[in-house]
Amino acid sequence: METRHFTRREFMKVGTILAAGLSLPVGAARLFAAGLEKLVKTTRVVWIQGQSCSGCSVSLLNSMDPEPVDLLTQIVSLVLHQTIGAAQGETFMQTLNRVAQEGDYILVVEGSIPLEMPQACVIGGRTLEEILVQLIPKSKYVIAVGTCAAFGGIPAAEGNHTHAGSVRKFMEKHHFSVKNCLVNCPSCPAHPKSVVGTLAYLAGHGYPDVVPETLTPRMFYGHSTHDECPRYHYYERKLFAKYLGDPEGCLFKLGCLGPITYTRCPHRQWNNGVNWCIRASAPCIGCSSPYFAQRKDFPFYRKGELQHAVNYTENERKGEK
Ligand code: SF4
Ligand code: SF4
Known part of the structure; x- marks a missing residue:
C-alpha cells in the first residue's frame, strides 16, 4: 500500500x-x-x-x-x-x-x-x-x-x-x-x-x-453533561419529559444522570456528531462515571426514577457506592 x-x-x-x-x-x-x-x-x-x-x-x-x-x-x-x-x-x-x-x-x-x-x-x-x-x-x-x-x-x-x-x-x-x-x-x-x-x-x-x-x-471531562445540556433550560423551569423519547423537557425525572456525569457529549456527540443520548431523547446513563454499572439495584433505565437519581447523586456526593 x-x-x-x-x-x-x-x-x-x-x-x-x-x-x-x-x-x-x-x-x-x-x-x-x-x-x-x-x-x-x-x-x-x-x-x-x-x-x-x-x-x-x-x-x-x-x-x-x-x-x-x-x-x-x-x-x-x-x-x-x-x-x-x-x-x-x-x-x-x-x-x-x-x-x-x-x-x-x-x-x-x-x-x-x-x-x-x-x-x-x-x-x-x-x-x-x-x-x-x-x-x-x-x-x-x-x-x-x-x-x-x-x-x-x-x-x-x-x-x-x-x-x-x-x-x-x-x-x-x-x-x-x-x-x-x-x-x-x-x-x-x-x-x-x-x-x-x-x-x-x-x-x-x-x-x-x-x-x-x-x-x-x-x-475532555471538566464539565458535566448537565452543565452544557441543550435541555438545561427545561430543567431550570422544572419542565420534565413525560416518557422516554419525549422531544420536550428535561429527562431528570426519567433517571438522567447528566448532573453527575462529566463528558463533552453535548459538544462532540457521537458517530461523527450525528447524535447523542439526550438529543435522541434518552437519559444519560452515566457511562463515564466511576459508579457506572456497579450496583445490582441500579439498572440503566429505572422506574421510580426521581428517587433513584436523587439517592445516586447523594451517595456519589458522599463518596459512597
Ligand atoms: S436532560 Fe439530563 S443533563 Fe439535560 S438538563 Fe435534564 S438532567 Fe440535565
Ligand atoms: S450515557 Fe455516556 S454517552 Fe450518553 S450522554 Fe451520558 S456520558 Fe454521554
Missing part, C-alpha cells in the same frame, strides 16, 4: 477539528496539531486489552477526523494491539518482549483487570497481570481507555467473581506511582476524540491537567 504523509496543514486541520468538536479555544488546535505531529514522528503506542468487549477499539475505528486508516497507518505508531494489530501468536509475544525491553512508549489499557483472579485473563499463556507488571515500568505514560479500564465498569459490577478493577487500583496494588503517569479516559465506549486528543497531548506537551479524584483530563 502506498503510504501518504500528513502535511503540517493537515495536522492543523485535524487539530482544529479536535478542538472545535470539544469547544476548546483556538490555541488548543495548535497544541493538538503539534502533538499529533510529534505522535507520528516519535511516539510508539502499545495497546493491551484486558477484560473488555473491544468496544473502545471499535469506537477508535469509528474515528472520522482523522479517518481510521490514516489514524492507524500515518499517525499512531501502534506497535501492539491484540485484535487489530498484524502481529499474532508467537510473533505478538516476541514483539511484546522486545518492546518491553526497549521501553519509551505510551501504554494504552482497554478493559478492567482481574485483581484477585489473575488466571481469568490470559494472553499468550501469560496472565494480564504479569504482562502489565512488565510493561508499566518501561512506559512514558499509561492511558486507561474506557470506563472498564478507568473505573472498573461493567466487568466490575457488584457480584463479579474476578474482582475486576481499574488500572489505577492495579497500579496501586503493585506500588506503581500514578502521579504524572496515569490518565483516565472513561466512557462506555471511550470517544475517539478523547483518545486521540489525549495521545496527541501526551506526545506533544506531556501530562495534562487532570481532575485529581478521577485522573481525567479537564479538557
Whole structure:
C-alpha cells in the first residue's frame, strides 16, 4: 500500500477539528496539531486489552477526523494491539518482549483487570497481570481507555467473581506511582476524540491537567453533561419529559444522570456528531462515571426514577457506592 504523509496543514486541520468538536479555544488546535505531529514522528503506542468487549477499539475505528486508516497507518505508531494489530501468536509475544525491553512508549489499557483472579485473563499463556507488571515500568505514560479500564465498569459490577478493577487500583496494588503517569479516559465506549486528543497531548506537551479524584483530563471531562445540556433550560423551569423519547423537557425525572456525569457529549456527540443520548431523547446513563454499572439495584433505565437519581447523586456526593 502506498503510504501518504500528513502535511503540517493537515495536522492543523485535524487539530482544529479536535478542538472545535470539544469547544476548546483556538490555541488548543495548535497544541493538538503539534502533538499529533510529534505522535507520528516519535511516539510508539502499545495497546493491551484486558477484560473488555473491544468496544473502545471499535469506537477508535469509528474515528472520522482523522479517518481510521490514516489514524492507524500515518499517525499512531501502534506497535501492539491484540485484535487489530498484524502481529499474532508467537510473533505478538516476541514483539511484546522486545518492546518491553526497549521501553519509551505510551501504554494504552482497554478493559478492567482481574485483581484477585489473575488466571481469568490470559494472553499468550501469560496472565494480564504479569504482562502489565512488565510493561508499566518501561512506559512514558499509561492511558486507561474506557470506563472498564478507568473505573472498573461493567466487568466490575457488584457480584463479579474476578474482582475486576481499574488500572489505577492495579497500579496501586503493585506500588506503581500514578502521579504524572496515569490518565483516565472513561466512557462506555471511550470517544475517539478523547483518545486521540489525549495521545496527541501526551506526545506533544506531556501530562495534562487532570481532575485529581478521577485522573481525567479537564479538557475532555471538566464539565458535566448537565452543565452544557441543550435541555438545561427545561430543567431550570422544572419542565420534565413525560416518557422516554419525549422531544420536550428535561429527562431528570426519567433517571438522567447528566448532573453527575462529566463528558463533552453535548459538544462532540457521537458517530461523527450525528447524535447523542439526550438529543435522541434518552437519559444519560452515566457511562463515564466511576459508579457506572456497579450496583445490582441500579439498572440503566429505572422506574421510580426521581428517587433513584436523587439517592445516586447523594451517595456519589458522599463518596459512597
Ligand atoms: S436532560 Fe439530563 S443533563 Fe439535560 S438538563 Fe435534564 S438532567 Fe440535565
Ligand atoms: S450522554 Fe451520558 S450515557 Fe450518553 S454517552 Fe454521554 S456520558 Fe455516556
